[in-house]
Amino acid sequence: MTTTVADRRTLPWWPDLLLLAAxxxxxxxxxxxxxLTLDQxxxxxALTHHAPIPYWTARVLNYVGQGGQVLSPIALILSGLLVYRTRSVRAALPFLAAYVITYLTIGPMKIYFDRAAPRFSGPFKVEMFNPVASGDKARSYPSGHVANSLVWFTVFAILAAALLRRTLTRWERFTLGVLPVVIVFCTTVYTGFHWLTDSVAGLLLGVVLARLLIRLPWDRIPLPDLRGWERPAFF
Structure with missing residues (x-):
């Protein structure tokens, strides 16, 4: 989902409003x-079609959406490489922004809506505001894996373009911006980690957050004098 600097200036807001309305x-x-009947x-x-090979393949592929254990460490490494190459702290801004916006949106929504996952063994598991489930057992809505895949792979694309010093090709954008999301969406539902509508909600939220990251002018964000370490890091 990377764009050129010119594209960022003209990226419209109306799709974001439609996504938030949806x-x-x-x-x-x-x-x-x-x-709820559709979700169930x-x-x-899904839960009655868990043959060993496709199920465990889906379990492994689902790590593509694991923000804390997989995606954010990779983003941190790429950010470190770009900081080293450019000698600019701006290279770390996409990582920091992604961490903040996911922390302030996905987590609070999960806690507030209090929805159990399909694997929950108690009652009312498909309902929002489950009166029985609590804590980690009631954080299904929206799907953090789907939203994280959109946010962090957008960060990967931003950092990759800066490291390569060129705009990514269409196939590179597809590989980073579409393929991981499709994989995570399907595997999250198939494994029973989330309801279908959880993943749809994660998709809608994730696209909005990803578009926000694309819009930010990383090299023009005001920073104090850092003895040259505030120099541009992107192109």
Whole structure:
């Protein structure tokens, strides 16, 4: 999902508003009890079709959306390489921004909506604001894996373009911006880690956050005098 500097200036806001409206509508529908039957049917099918090879393949591939253990450490390494190459702290800004926006959005939403995952053995597991589940057992909505895959692979694309000193090709953008999201979306639902609508919500939220990262003018963000370490790091 990387763009050129010129593209960033003209990236419209109306798609973001539509995505947020869709997320709000989906959330309200779930709170009012709609789409729960669909979620349950999809989960029932997935949980009864766990042949060993496809299931464990999906489990492994699902790590593509693991923000804390996989994606953010990789982003930190790439940021460190770019800081070393450019001698600029600006190279670390995409990593810091991604960490902050995911921390302030995904986590609080999971805690507030209190929805259990399909694997939860207690009652009311498909409902929002589950009165029985709590803690880690009630953090299914929205899917953090799907949202994280969008956010962190956008960071990868931004850093990769800066390290390569060129705009990424269409296939490179597809590899970083689309393929991981499709993999995580499908495996998250198939493994029973999330309901279908959890993943849809994570997709809607993740696209908004990714577009926000794309818009930010990393080389023009005001920084104090850092003895040259505030020099531009991107192109």
């Amino acid at each position: 997320l709000a509508a989906l959330t309200v529908a779930l709170v009012q009890g709609h789409l 049917r999809v989960a029932d099918w």
